[in-house]
Amino acid sequence: MKVGTRRLVLSTCAVLLRYYASCFKIPKHIWLRYCQGFQGWGVGYVVNGQLIQYSGLSGNHVLAFHILDAFFGFERYLSNEDMVRYIPARQREFSRVVRAHSFRSRINDEESHEICEEMAKLVNQMRLFRAAHRSRVMPYLKEPAPERQPMTAGKPLRKGDGVESIDVALKPLEDMLLERLRQTMWEHRHD
Numbered sequence: 001m002k003v004g005t006r007r008l009v010l011s012t013c014a015v016l017l018r019y020y021a022s023c024f025k026i027p028k029h030i031w032l033r034y035c036q037g038f039q040g041w042g043v044g045y046v047v048n049g050q051l052i053q054y055s056g057l058s059g060n061h062v063l064a065f066h067i068l069d070a071f072f073g074f075e076r077y078l079s080n081e082d083m084v085r086y087i088p089a090r091q092r093e094f095s096r097v098v099r100a101h102s103f104r105s106r107i108n109d110e111e112s113h114e115i116c117e118e119m120a121k122l123v124n125q126m127r128l129f130r131a132a133h134r135s136r137v138m139p140y141l142k143e144p145a146p147e148r149q150p151m152t153a154g155k156p157l158r159k160g161d162g163v164e165s166i167d168v169a170l171k172p173l174e175d176m177l178l179e180r181l182r183q184t185m186w187e188h189r190h191d
Helices: 002-023 028-035 063-072 080-086 089-100 110-142 146-152 166-183
Strands: 044-047 050-053
Touching: 002 063, 002 110, 063 089, 063 110, 110 166
Parallel strands: none
Antiparallel strands: 044 050
16 A cells, blocks of 8 residues: 555656646746636626626636645635636536545544555645745736736726725735645544
């Protein structure tokens, strides 16, 4: 069992490192046009006489992180409504199946100590990724950037719109990233 979990740890670490390193290799014009773009901002449809608007593209929609969180037994961070709104049905189902088969709650005795150690290493890699992501994304989002104007329908933040500054506008994101970082822990119980 130890060889299998060791291979899982190394493979998952390699995937996370490759993903993170690749983010910096994508040319800016490709990133802005196809990855970071405005897709979904202000787009919506009417349901029962009420306009349902999308919040736009987000890293919260990346399937890999939903699956890793499900595998680790972490709670979902998107609401049911946002899951339906932003995550395709087959991806939601895949995430649900992985979550249903998460074995975290069943490994709480001395016999699974080695597995817990390896899982803790995996979770630590995810925690490291989330910490690095937070430390890089927040300063990036706080920088004035004309190429991000489409994300706000071409309008800068204005006082009186309920948003006094970029810091205030980004506070919910900062809080969510911090909470997710706090939740990314592996605690082993010895019963």
